[in-house]
Amino acid sequence: MAKPVPTAAGSDAVAAETPPKQLGPVFKAAAGPASWADDRLGVAKLSRPFIRKVFPDHWSFLLGEIALYSFIILLLTGVFLTLWYKPSMAEIEYGGSYQLLRGMPMSESFASTLGIVFDIRGGLLIRQMHHWAAMLFIAAMLVHSLRIFFTGAFRKPREVNWLIGVGLLAMGLIEGFAGYSLPDDLLSGTGLRFVDGLIRSIPVIGTWAEMFVFGGEFPGDLIVARLYMAHILLLPALLLGLISAHLALVVYLKHTQYPGPGRTNGNVVGYPVFPVYMAKAGGFFFIVFGVITLMGGLMQINPLWTYGPYNPAQVTAGSQPDWYMGFVEGAIRIMPNWESHIGGTTWSWNVAIPGLGLMGLLFGLMAVYPFVEQWVTGDKSEHHILDRPRNVPTRTAFGVAAITGYGLFWVGGGNDIIATQFHVSLEAVTYFLRVMVFVGPVIAFLIAKRICIALQRADHERLLHGAESAIIVRDPSGSYSEPHVPISQEEAYTLTQHVDPLPLAPVTEQGDLSDKEFKAEQRRRKATRFFFLDALRKPSRAELEEAASHHEGDGNGHDGDGSRDVDGHDAKEIGAGSGPRRAQD
Amino acid sequence: MTELERRNVDGRSELVALDERFPVPDPGEPEHLPRLTDVDEAAADRATRQIALMFGLVPILAILFIVNYFATPPETYIDFAGLHANLQHVIFGVTLGLALTLLGVGAVQWARQLMNDQEIVEYRHPHESSDQERAETVGILEQGVAESGITRRKVLGRSLLGALGLVALPGVVLLADLGPWPTRKFIDATLATTIWKEGIRLVNDVTYAPIKAEQIQIGQLVNGQPENLQDLHGTEFQQAKAKSSIIVVRMNPNTIKIPESRQDWHVGGILCYSKICTHVGCPISLWEQQTHHLLCPCHQSTFDLGDSGVVIFGPAARSLPQLPITVDSEGYLVARSGFTVPVGPSYFERDSRNDFQQGDN
Amino acid sequence: MRFLTARRRHPAAKALILVFALLVMGGLYSALAPTGKSSADTGTSQQVEEGKKLFAVSCASCHGLNGEGQVSGSIQGPPLVGVGAAATEFQVSTGRMPMAHPGQQAPQRQSEFTEDEVLALAAYVATLGPGPAIPEPAAYDPAGLSDEDLARGGELFRTNCSACHNFEGAGGALPNGKYAPSLIGVSGLHLYEAMITGPQQMPVFSDGVLTPDDKRAIIGYLDRLHEQPNQGGFAFGGLGPVAEGLWAWVAGIGVLVLFAIWIAAKGVKAR
Structure with missing residues (x-):
């Protein structure tokens, strides 16, 4: 479906090749002052790279x-x-x-x-x-x-x-x-x-x-x-x-x-x-x-x-x-x-x-x-x-923890308004916050990280098994299933273009590192492992190809009931070692 | 695959084979789909009319704004659906606000509906200099250094550095008059003291009416000032008031704790405390007459006035200073002395060993 | 109704029915008792008599039969000897008393009593011991105050009242779940009575210290403050910067983000 399109540079070139035959009235009126300014400041040369500078849209x-x-x-x-x-x-x-x-x-x-x-x-x-x-x-x-x-x-x-x-x-x-x-x-x-x-x-x-x-x-x-x-x-x-x-x-x-x-x-x-x-x-x-x-x-x-x-x-x-x-x-x-x-x-x-x-x-x-x-x-x-925030779960979790901490302190700034508007005790709000400003960010960190990993799993699901088609099929034996359809190459590319986490095993040999350097490197690798802990690796090309052939073999992609199949399938693939792998292994 | 390799020359992902780096090949820019306005001239005309209408309304609203400036009487008010506000002000806001919003929405709609919406591609170029460029720059710099002669006459460089460093000092020293220097003597005369002295009458804030002990009932709160505050004006007045403000309360002397050392600081259960919080200095007067608790509305420090002003909750660390009072010959409340400790928030040079602590006598 | 049926054998049911019956009796009594006439023509003695009866029904369970108070036991109430008519009028006609259930603070609600009943109660309580009388309308009627008086009233309000009741009189928090109530819509009479009697946790501001003129100026200031329009638009309850900050995020950032999404959204395609 996705055909390589003439890149925009091409269209730009096309646009440039067919300039308006005659200058419009605005250009005509501006011609005098513009050339005056250009003679002195070179504005045409200076501004040219910026006029068609590209900004992405989001x-x-x-x-x-x-x-x-x-x-x-x-x-x-x-x-x-x-x-x-x-x-x-x-x-x-x-x-x-x-x-x-x-x-x-x-x-x-x-x-x-x-x-x-x-x-x-x-x-x-x-x-x-x-x-x-x-x-x-x-x-x-x-x-x-x-x-x-x-x-x-x-x-x-x-x-x-x-x-x-x-x-x-x-x-x-x-x-x-x-x-x-x-x-x-x-x-x-x-x-x-x-x-x-x-x-x-x-x-x-x-x-x-x-x-x-x-x-x-x-x-x-x-x-x-x-x-x-x-x-x-x-x-x-x-x-x-x-x-x-x-x-x-x-x-x-x-x-x-x-x-x-x-x-x-x-x-x-x-x-x-x-x-x-x-x-x-x-x-x-x-x-x-x-x-x-x-x-x-x-x-x-x-x-x-x-x-x-x-x-x-x-x-x-x-x-x-x-x-x-x-x-x-x-x-x-x-x-x-x-x-x-x-x-x-x-x-x-x-x-x-x-x-x-x-x-x-x-x-x-x-x-x-x-x-x-x-x-x-x-x-x-x-x-x-x-x-995509889910692809760096630890960073995202840090961010969410920071927002949570900031938010709790922020709530503290209005503790009297909270007390009167929600009919709770001022002291209770304060004691609660004294604990929560420390506990809250930790909880938020853990939850946010799990959500990120769950979202990564959902991406895997789409990559390996396709998207839910929203069509319920009843087969001759009377059971129902929802066939999955493969996702587009555009989407598959978007879901897989990121760089995989790079887990680092502890350095085992000191080699030519000094004691200090060796310890520093060990510490760094500890931090690295923490950072990438539990993050999912994206499927490899081989895994994707295998999943695709599996799809074709199945006809509609799945046998039996759809919803349970997803879970079962997932577990089986992890067991077989071809599913999402954990980063630290 | 080769094409992919050429287009993704961020070769730093060489830890994995390029093939593994992109398990799904880049399909390239998706096909550009035309909008309704691209294929249907009538739709484009409709969009044009909409946008022109938005732009057309702007001058009308601008004129309404100007008419409102001259025509609406300033003392008229609108009372509509919970909005009870100055009419002229509201019309100003609505006309100008709508005019600007329409201008913006029109321009955006123009871009969205009528301008070419084909995305274009620009290529990035490396920001870092090539090794050769770096080498050239270093070479030029070295040449400059050599031409300046600084390598041979090092004393020039050192003395220049010293000169530049010290020439900034006069600028810093000039700032020394930003404020008075808080020497011990200065602090004793300012931060550490108030205008309260022995015999100064306690008066009502705002009205300066002196306070008779018999007028104060149990459960009463008076926001007070020293009588001599009214002699001051302007800055001095504000500075004095920021420290001398007091609250006078009366409690049943049998239900409160009065330590041995403060038995003669009150008049039949009438106690006088500084109104300035010992945390960051907000004036406090949220007094609960039944619990005798005093709450600061800024940060919720709570003091127990029935127990020499000790802190029972919140971020304040020190008891509220109490002012010893008595009555004069006419029955008016007067100070027995000034405050025995500095009032207000802590400062570094403050000697806080004499403040009242829970359990003191 | 199912709710009631299911619980009619509950141990508390008997007690509740008893209380309900007592309330009905009391209500019938107060409805049938000729209170209207008494305050109209006869002297205070009859009013006191009516008040005493009302007191016995509605107040004595906590405050004692003669207002001597109950300081021990499960139901407690302070003695009312010497609190005066003003305190009674304030507490009862603002619905704070009788209290529905014991708690940190008696909230304001619709009064259960007619104006005449309140006056009768007040007259009775005033006989228990000398205390502040209900002020005359002239004391709290802000009519005729000059601009200077109003400005002075504002200054007095901000010095004595705003710490608890906030700059607009919108109320504020006190320790342990208590609060200073909103003053918006509170009558001049009740403002005045509150100042001279110090209800609940509020301190007393007696006439000797805060003169009647000062009190009238404060009432006049509040009246004017609350009747004047918000100059600049919707006011968010006079709660200050917290409410403003919330609206900056909701109405400001919220709306602008919606616009941003619209600006960057790919519109409908022809196919």
């Missing part, structure tokens, strides 16, 4: 675009907000149009934020869009990084881009937090109070760091102006730089692609930037923009006029940071109250470990993972074809 490749577009929207709406916002903690009396705060003393930054909300037409829309876009920016980065992780897109040669991505995510959190703190409302002030306590808790230098960040005792009068600088200049500039590098590397290294017929490690199959991706990606930009605008218009976010101005003697039930800091908040909440008092000093493990340690752990693990996996598998080759 919905999961658009997750990063959501983050990119959210960032652009953040820049646009952020510029609008700076036109009225005053980053000052100087105290003034509010005289704007929100009745319930009139006459109250408050900082200029809070008053000017109220001004944007109530006195600038469209200000509330832009502010809410900015806030929603910030939430989506980080959420999209997170799901994008998960896509990269589970498909193994961080492998050589893309480790650098993965690191840039981790940096972007970390900086996104800080950028978001800085922005959240700017209005100087009760909730953001409570957040800053928390940051003050967090910075203080750093052993030895904490108090120095606190004084240097806040310019004096909390709250001081500098922190809003300093955060403003970080929020609108320092961090956006860094983000912009890193995003540019991130995209440049995507273009330079060319996009990865999912396995499939005609897709090899040496090519990339998809649509050209111009016109298809220009329309799709450009269209998606406007869709993201539109959805964020609708959210800004219809969904209220951060109604700080109900929070009131910051006052160090006030607090509200349900004090939470935005979702992306929720996992840190959760860790802080469920941490046992460990503190050491040594001599005249205080070591606040109860704040420092969950606050700084957990963030360090998350980004640290993310940053080193590609290198650890490379060391474990010993795989130094380039990868441009993505893994």
